[in-house]
Amino acid sequence: MNLVFLGPPGAGKGTQAARLSGMLGIPQVSTGDILRAAIAASKPLGLEADRYMRAGDLVPDAVMIGIIAERLQQPDAAVGFILDGFPRTIAQAEGLEAMLAGMGRRLDRVIYFEASEATLIRRLGNRRVCRAAGHIYNLLSSPPAHPGVCDLDGSPLYMRDDDRPETVLRRLQVYREQTEPLLAFYEARGLFVRVDAEGDVGAVAAALAALVAPQRTR
Ligand code: AMP
Numbered sequence: 001m002n003l004v005f006l007g008p009p010g011a012g013k014g015t016q017a018a019r020l021s022g023m024l025g026i027p028q029v030s031t032g033d034i035l036r037a038a039i040a041a042s043k044p045l046g047l048e049a050d051r052y053m054r055a056g057d058l059v060p061d062a063v064m065i066g067i068i069a070e071r072l073q074q075p076d077a078a079v080g081f082i083l084d085g086f087p088r089t090i091a092q093a094e095g096l097e098a099m100l101a102g103m104g105r106r107l108d109r110v111i112y113f114e115a116s117e118a119t120l121i122r123r124l125g126n127r128r129v130c131r132a133a134g135h136i137y138n139l140l141s142s143p144p145a146h147p148g149v150c151d152l153d154g155s156p157l158y159m160r161d162d163d164r165p166e167t168v169l170r171r172l173q174v175y176r177e178q179t180e181p182l183l184a185f186y187e188a189r190g191l192f193v194r195v196d197a198e199g200d201v202g203a204v205a206a207a208l209a210a211l212v213a214p215q216r217t218r
Contacts, residue, residue: 001026001080001212002105004087004096004191006182007113008175009168010120010127011197012204015136016113017084019205020212026080029071031064031088033134056162056170058088058178065095072099088179093186110186111211113197113204117172124168128157141200 001024005013014030021028035053038046045067049059058064068086071077087093100106115123126139130150137144137157144151162171186192195207 001108002100003081003212004083004107004110004186005085005113006110006179006186007197008115008117008120008179009171010123011113011115012123012201013084013113014134015201016204016208017082018136019201020208021082023209024080024082024212026082027074027076028082028084029068029077029086030084030134031067031086032084034067034071035059036134053162054167056167056174058174061089061091061095064088064092065099068092068096069099072103087182088175090181090185093182107191109193109212110182110191111208112183112186112192112194114194115197119198120172121165121168124163125165127160127163129160130157131155 003020003026005017007013014028014032017028017030035046035049039050039053040046045063048063052059064086068083072081083096087096096107122140123138126141128137128139128144128148129135130137130153132150132153132155135150135152137150144157148157149155150157161167183192193211195204195211197204199207
């Protein structure tokens, strides 16, 4: 199944993509994680992306389309994928459409994670991420068993620079201006479904499972 998770920062796309990826046996392709890994490894891509990310702005479309074109060629993506954080602009969506057509593939669903701005801001301020593998925690709703340490791999937890309040407001603005037009883009293609992302991780996971379940049996 070829899925796109669409929604504002803090809507829970990454948390749910990680869970669903395990359930469906298809990779989670998080462009944010790919960029953060490139920064951590001091790769040229990371050096270029870092200044955009710190400012809460988007990395240029051509760079992002190139990353996805390469990633979707990997063998593990042949059975399907969950795109988490891509596309974020109309140009990226058009790039993706052309790329998939060239591979004889297409998207099955675009799942829109809908949550109020108050919820997004609260989640981002309380999000902590593990250094080693990007496992996601929330200090209020899903804290680690031991403060500051990842339950899964023992690595330290940190707050993303771009989750600080100044940058969060910019990211939400960028989302509204550049990413929200994708809702109509995918609605027009009949691919668009909404999930109520206001609830806790379990509730959203259940709603999501119901949305993708019918297609699993095909
Ligand atoms: P995320 O982890 O999805 O919240 O992404 C973190 C940051 O990485 C974003 O604020 C952007 O600066 C950059 N980024 C991730 N995905 C994309 C994308 N598809 N297009 C442009 N920039 C992106």
